[in-house]
Amino acid sequence: MFDNLSDRLEGAFKSLTGDNRITEINVATSLKEIRRALVAADVNYKIAKEFTDKVKEKALGTENVLKAVKPGQLMVKIVQDELTELMGGQSVGINVKGDPAVVLIAGLQGSGKTTFSGKLAKYLQEKRKLKVLLTAGDVYRPAAIDQLTVLAGQVGAEIYKEPENKNPVEIALKAIDHARKNKFDVVIVDTAGRLSVDEKMMQEISDVRQAINPNETLFVVDSMTGQDAVNTAKVFNERIDYDGVVLTKLDGDTRGGAALSVKYTVGKPIKFVSTGEKMDALDVFYPDRMAQRILGMGDIISFVERAQDQFDEEEAKRLEKKMKKNKFDFNDFLSQLAQLKRMGDMKSLLNMIPGMSKAMKNIDIDDTAFSRVEAIIYSMTPEERASPELLNLSRKKRIARGCGQGMDDVNRFVKQFDQMRKMMHKLSNNPMMAQMAGNFRAKR
Incomplete structure (x- = not known):
């Protein structure tokens, strides 16, 4: 994850090695490499250009202030701060206050929605001590209900399913009613995905959202699809106005463009990141910690x-x-x-x-x-x-x-x-x- 980006950013900072102070010339050389690194990581050029413009403004603004700090160290600190801001600034929690709270899961087919639903159930049960009901709302993919049933068993959560019912709105409403009667704290509603954005899928997820009025709507996106993931997130947000993004498959061969661009493009925070198939491979997203990892500083707090x-x-x-x-x-x-x-x-x-x-x-x-x-x-x-x-x-x-x-x-x-x-x-x-x-x- 982010290995190539980290290497290229490190190379950009090396251009300042040996210099005694920040100047327009050495900053310009470093920023050129930073911009190239971001574009190579599948960040939109406009975002990369705006990012480096902000870094330049801050770097030159400290030209006569922090003479005791080496230019390379100063640039790393500025880039770290700007990366943190680009990815959202601070962590944003999930809203699970309700009677019961309802969490709607949306996304394209193959993005990892169903697996994430199981992981979220485990997280809410173990970290938040909440009683969770998983809801099988994908009525099209043949193995979706079976998959969610297996995941529910693995994490020790109950599941609500109606294999013969093909109306996702009815299933979701009945699940919420079942949860209310049986004192569940949270209902997680897994929904159907498609291979691409289409009107039928958009209308269906919109109908479900309007009917159940969830406390939280999360859009799950495969981070390996890079800028395409960001574009899809934008289309979904325009239609269902979700509350946050979940990035999956961050342990794969991802260049990092989705993590770096989605908050800027969509205006919605990344709330969780998933890094594997195991049910405990789910982390709350902290922009500052991710920035540190991108810059090769590690993440000792998460450790x-x-x-x-x-x-x-x-x-x-x-x-x-x-x-x-x-x-x-x-x-x-x-x-x-x-x-x-x-x-x-x-x-x-x-x-x-x-x-x-x-x-x-x-x-x-x-x-x-x-x-x-x-x-x-x-x-x-x-x-x-x-x-x-x-x-x-x-x-x-x-x-x-x-x-x-x-x-x-x-x-x-x-x-x-x-x-x-x-x-x-x-x-x-x-x-x-x-x-x-x-x-x-x-x-x-």
């Missing part, structure tokens, strides 16, 4: 928030005691591994850490490595998992046969585990680290 979501205070206290006694074992390791996997795929997590995106650029992070480690541990006996010191040569040979891996793999993992165990023991007895752990728990 910490994901960690906090998986943080179990009682488990942490238990592990702390075991680490102090150097009793951390393979069962504890499995527990921590499961917690890490719940945070998301490893590459997306590493990209949130400042500097890691560039460092890991050409390195393929294989999440199946977790499976190989788990296979080694599951090939151990319960006694061996609880007492790593039992692992002698004969036991390791048996474990290697059991997990289908070589002795070198088993030896390497056991050695790495032993090193990690010693380091954790050392850190757990460090007063400064203990204080930091206490502060982390307190902030929760």
Whole structure:
């Protein structure tokens, strides 16, 4: 995501390296490259031109003010601020206040509406502690109802469906009535999409919206379609006046044009971004954090928030005691591994850490490595998992046969585990680290 844009912007800032101050000449060279980078990322030329004009105005306005700041650093800060503003300035939440609140999902076929509906249900149930009813309102795509039924089961939400009814307005109204009678907090109405914008689709979604008067209407758009996504978002907004945009498939080969342009073009905020097929691969959109990631600064705040979501205070206290006694074992390791996997795929997590995106650029992070480690541990006996010191040569040979891996793999993992165990023991007895752990728990 945004890798090419990040590289080109970094190149643009390098043109200021070695200069002592901001001038019209060095700014013009840098801005030319920034504009090219934005256009290459599928941002409309008019938007790119207006963006760089604002950056130029701010940069030259600081010419005689911030002499202690290097020109390259100053330009990065200005571009970061303008990117944040271009994408909406600040995060805008979803409105789920109602009796029940109704959320209408719209978009083209293939944009990820149904998958997003499931993800949103999971988010509202787990993060907002709300009781959610999913509604199967796509009466045309044969597998749509089945897909939503499966997703509802995965996230633990109930679903309202009428397979024989082909009237999406009736289905939505009955679902809301069912939700009201059964004390649901939120009704999410999934709707039909088409392969392209057409009058029948527009009239149908308009009729549904008018009939149910939703608290929130979200337009789901495939970010991989770039500027076409922005144009489609504009057409939909003119017809149904939605409240916010959801960008899906940001983990794919996207140039970033949709994320950068949609707020400017449509005037509606991006509320969520989706980065994978897993039901927890949904994030609230923060323009400032996205700007930081585009500029290769990472997103440490989101990283910490994901960690906090998986943080179990009682488990942490238990592990702390075991680490102090150097009793951390393979069962504890499995527990921590499961917690890490719940945070998301490893590459997306590493990209949130400042500097890691560039460092890991050409390195393929294989999440199946977790499976190989788990296979080694599951090939151990319960006694061996609880007492790593039992692992002698004969036991390791048996474990290697059991997990289908070589002795070198088993030896390497056991050695790495032993090193990690010693380091954790050392850190757990460090007063400064203990204080930091206490502060982390307190902030929760």
